[in-house]
Amino acid sequence: MTTDRLLSVRHLLAAAVIGLALLAVGCKAADVPVGTLLGSDETPDLSRPTGKPEFDRLDPVLRSAFQEARAAAERDGVRLVITSGWRSRAHQERLYEDALVKYGSPEEANRWVATPDQSAHVTGDAIDIGPTDGAIWVGQHGAEFGLCQTFANEMWHFELLTTPGGTCPEMLTDGSVRR
Ligand SMILES: [Zn+2]
Structure with missing residues (x-):
């Protein structure tokens, strides 16, 4: 294999790794409710x-x-x-309301989003x-x-x-x- 070919294989591999990393970040982001x-x-x-x-x-x-x-x-x-x-408070309230819809119950929503009274x-x-x-x-x-x-x-x-x-x-x- 020539050096040029080796380089392009390396580039392809690098691109694949970056693509996978972005995919991983993307999946993670979808799971991240607020922060x-x-x-x-x-x-x-x-x-x-x-x-x-x-x-x-x-x-x-x-x-x-x-x-x-x-x-x-x-x-x-x-x-x-x-x-x-x-x-x-209004922003936090909106986040909490969204979480209520997303998680279906105050108990589950509260695992991810604080109410305005709780939020630091x-x-x-x-x-x-x-x-x-x-x-x-x-x-x-x-x-x-x-x-x-x-x-x-x-x-x-x-x-x-x-x-x-x-x-x-x-x-x-x-x-x-x-x-
Ligand atoms: Zn936070």
Whole structure:
């Protein structure tokens, strides 16, 4: 086989692998009810007002924890974006109503979507982080910045649940067991 041929076989293989990866991400996205791992938009610098309430209404300590985590992740070659930050009560209510329709019962819906009274997004105390490798990075290193994954079924959802460098509490199974 010539070098050229080898190269084109390699290209084909690479394309197939990328295609499969995209397919996997696509399937995953279909299962993700609210928070999302898919985020291509850069999150702006949060050390100053951004003009976007989804960032500006987050707890300032959470904002700076994200900033520090993002800088550290970048040094590891991993990109972090906030795919969902602060949400209005009305927005959360719509998400919950949609979940009721999708899951058929309050019990099942509540495993995935909090009511406006429960949601830490509404109080500005939660961020969803993407893309997938970013969420995995924060799952591994987040405690250095106080960021902990809250629910076992939401790998993208983080809250300040420990002091920087501390230990994260055990994850809750899902949102239905919260408080
Ligand atoms: Zn979330």
